[in-house]
Amino acid sequence: MKASAFEYRRARSVAEACGWLSSNDGARLLAGGQSLLPAMNMRLATPSLLIDITAIDELRGIATAAGVLRIGALVRHVELLRSAEVAKQAPLLAQAIAHVAHPAIRNRGTIGGNLAHADPASELPACMLVLGATMIASGPKGERRIAAGEFFQGVFETALAGDEMLIAVEVPVAKPAQRFSFLELARRSGDYAIAGLACSAMHRGGVLSDVKLGFFAVGDRPVLALGAAAALAMSSDAAAVEAAKSALAQDLDPQDDLQGSAALRLHLSRVLLERSVASLLTQETGGAP
Numbered sequence: 001m002k003a004s005a006f007e008y009r010r011a012r013s014v015a016e017a018c019g020w021l022s023s024n025d026g027a028r029l030l031a032g033g034q035s036l037l038p039a040m041n042m043r044l045a046t047p048s049l050l051i052d053i054t055a056i057d058e059l060r061g062i063a064t065a066a067g068v069l070r071i072g073a074l075v076r077h078v079e080l081l082r083s084a085e086v087a088k089q090a091p092l093l094a095q096a097i098a099h100v101a102h103p104a105i106r107n108r109g110t111i112g113g114n115l116a117h118a119d120p121a122s123e124l125p126a127c128m129l130v131l132g133a134t135m136i137a138s139g140p141k142g143e144r145r146i147a148a149g150e151f152f153q154g155v156f157e158t159a160l161a162g163d164e165m166l167i168a169v170e171v172p173v174a175k176p177a178q179r180f181s182f183l184e185l186a187r188r189s190g191d192y193a194i195a196g197l198a199c200s201a202m203h204r205g206g207v208l209s210d211v212k213l214g215f216f217a218v219g220d221r222p223v224l225a226l227g228a229a230a231a232l233a234m235s236s237d238a239a240a241v242e243a244a245k246s247a248l249a250q251d252l253d254p255q256d257d258l259q260g261s262a263a264l265r266l267h268l269s270r271v272l273l274e275r276s277v278a279s280l281l282t283q284e285t286g287g288a289p
């Protein structure tokens with residue numbers, strides 16, 4: 001199929017793009033186009049105006065300052081994958097991005113488009129929860145900062161207002177004793193996950209603390225498994241891991257779909273949890289926090 005007719009404008013600034021968004025009800029932003037254009041071609045999205053934001057230079061760049069890694073909304077997946085700064089300051093993102101789609105899609109897709117699209121099976125939103133990221137939005141009333149935990153509100157739903165856009169995301173840089181694990185189970189490499197888990201924990205002397213477990217593809221949005229993390233708060237021994245796996249029944253709300261049943265997804269989540277804890281424990285012990 002082909003997209004329905006639409007007007008096309010290329011914005012030169014965030015202010016211009018937000019102005020057009022607020023004065024056109026049927027407007028949508030175009031970043032990498034890797035989710036929006038297929039949806040338009042299948043007539044799942046029928047915007048009357050496409051606002052191309054790819055020429056807005058203020059949306060580019062990866063930089064660290066005052067303990068925070070800032071990634072512009074137009075940074076493409078391939079740039080995240082190749083960035084030495086991301087590998088050093090946010091190794092979880094570097095691990096996760098290799099699982100996002102295929103090279104052709106990673107060459108065009110952007111972090112802003114990915115997060116704004118808010119696919120519950122997407123890897124990056126779960127990483128944002130685990131890392132305690134802050135989304136920077138801009139709109140006619142100026143900028144506002146939205147915690148990752150507030151940003152993802154359901155299937156393809158975010159806290160962005162209709163006249164706002166994501167301009168950047170900020171992530172606290174990794175601490176020396178912080179360890180990360182990223183695992184997902186998909187039918188084929190590059191497919192969206194059937195279940196996935198992004199983790200962070202402090203690791204000192206063979207003991208994990210401050211464990212964060214961000215599951216994706218097992219609900220209508222990425223979710224931090226708080227009960228399972230609490231079960232791992234005092235110990236990471238076999239009994240604690242079993243308790244954490246049991247707690248996932250309350251933490252997660254997987255649904256049946258064509259990819260797999262809710263029961264399969266819960267089972268896979270438990271498998272991922274056990275493997276992730278083993279991975280965190282076997283990584284080299286860190287130093288001071």
Ligand SMILES: Cc1cc2nc3c(=O)[nH]c(=O)nc-3n(C[C@H](O)[C@H](O)[C@H](O)COP(=O)(O)OP(=O)(O)OC[C@H]3O[C@@H](n4cnc5c(N)ncnc54)[C@H](O)[C@@H]3O)c2cc1C
Pocket residue numbers: 028029030031032033034035036037038073099100101102105108109110111112113114115116117119121122123124160164165166167190191192193
């Ligand atoms: C075959 C295939 C496989 C894929 N596999 C995966 C996968 O395994 N994991 C995964 O995470 N993704 C996957 N994707 C999606 C890919 O990561 C997309 O690049 C990404 O989801 C959207 O980014 P984009 O820059 O292409 O956004 P676009 O397609 O341009 O836009 C997506 C949506 O976000 C909005 N938007 C874009 N930028 C902004 C902004 N700055 N502020 C506010 N709203 C904005 C658009 O209006 C639109 O609604 C896949 C895509 C394809 C086609």
